[in-house]
Amino acid sequence: MSLFSATGLVKSFHSLRATDNVDISVNANEVHALIGPNGAGKSTLVNLISGLLPVDAGLITLDGQDITRLKAHERVHAGLSRCFQVTNLFKEISVIDNLRLAIQAHEGNNFKVFGVRNHEAALNEKARALGAKVGIEGESVLNSMAGSLPHGAQRQLDIALALAANPKVLLLDEPMAGMGPDESARVVELIKGLRQHMAILLIEHDMEAVFQLADRISVLVYGKVITSGTVDQIRNDPKVQEVYLGSETVAHG
């Protein structure tokens, strides 16, 4: 059984079916990428899965648990974390404080623990370890304002915040958006490392990154999954090439 599965998802906005009977699943240690042209319904689907929008119909399960009616924060608690397209950081505080807050939010501690020295040391240690998981380390980086980091590093930090909840399934919403090639390459390597520990649903426009990372790709068009398959199957699928008209991008990354 898949670690994560969504079956028969439907969402309409008035007469528009933005999500039209979508099935999508992710297995442990798998990267399943979801691609599709602008307006295909990717954001709507991500919002249904993460609990920001209620479904009209369908079933969402995580590790066998029905999470369809859970609120977004309850889904995080159940093991489904999401990174946002627009980063989710507190930009006016330091990197290490962002990491500490994420850990505290997950562990349910409140700010009283700041007075306790042992706890403080343990929290700092956890925060540093969490940053290191995504390649955010070194005193000068940890002590700088989150908002002053380069864009790519902010996205890495955003991923770290999602990891604070120890997710079984990580939902990455366009993690490479706005990145240059070097930054993208770094995040590709980061995601390769993360997949050893969790299942990843990756929504991404950067085809080169998708082709490097995905075990499976599903293509969403007008709210429907028109096809799913391996990288080679999707590259060579005439239906996909038609969607990405004249698509050198799909054929050659």
Ligand SMILES: Nc1ncnc2c1ncn2[C@@H]1O[C@H](COP(=O)(O)OP(=O)(O)OP(=O)(O)O)[C@@H](O)[C@H]1O
């Ligand atoms: N809250 C809403 N109310 C009405 N229509 C909506 C709403 N949200 C999305 N839509 C419509 O649903 C369709 C799918 O939109 P969605 O944003 O999910 O697509 P997308 O694939 O994420 O697009 P993009 O890649 O451009 O972000 C679009 O036609 C959009 O106009």
